[in-house]
Amino acid sequence: MLKEIPYNELAKEALEYLPKGAFLTVEARGKLNTMTIGWGYIGVIWGKPCFTVMVRDSRYTYELIESADNFTISIPFGKLKEALATCGSKSGRDIDKFKECGLKTLPAAKVSSPLIEGCDLHFECKIIYKQALDPAGIPTDVDAKFYPKKDYHTLYFGEIVACHQEV
Numbered sequence: 791m792l793k794e795i796p797y798n799e800l801a802k803e804a805l806e807y808l809p810k811g812a813f814l815t816v817e818a819r820g821k822l823n824t825m826t827i828g829w830g831y832i833g834v835i836w837g838k839p840c841f842t843v844m845v846r847d848s849r850y851t852y853e854l855i856e857s858a859d860n861f862t863i864s865i866p867f868g869k870l871k872e873a874l875a876t877c878g879s880k881s882g883r884d885i886d887k888f889k890e891c892g893l894k895t896l897p898a899a900k901v902s903s904p905l906i907e908g909c910d911l912h913f914e915c916k917i918i919y920k921q922a923l924d925p926a927g928i929p930t931d932v933d934a935k936f937y938p939k940k941d942y943h944t945l946y947f948g949e950i951v952a953c954h955q956e957v
Contacts, residue, residue: 827863839950915949
């Protein structure tokens, strides 16, 4: 059962658990995929609450999110560790992550991409802006550490249109 809550009530807790893994889910062109993220930002942009995510152009999710106008974030507070590991190390091009991990979805209230059942917190996001990182602006040490394959991220700014706590 989902309980709608204001995003800012659990933003701090969401950011605490984000480095431990969350699911970024996108449905576009009749295809569904989820991937594990550990980076993100919750804040206010242009007067709107936003969840900003980063997706490398080498990822299958990138192919989908480029065709989408929304995404969801589902955060399991210390649960679903095996599913997070699989979804962070295997590609949706090669396997059906939902079948492989036994993941089930819940319909979102305001966007077309679904939520991942069994997570504690869900954000529904409408993409309001995207920007590919400019490699020229990345510090050399960061580029060397995080981009040895030169597979840079695109940032997706998602207006938070709904936030739910699973109860």
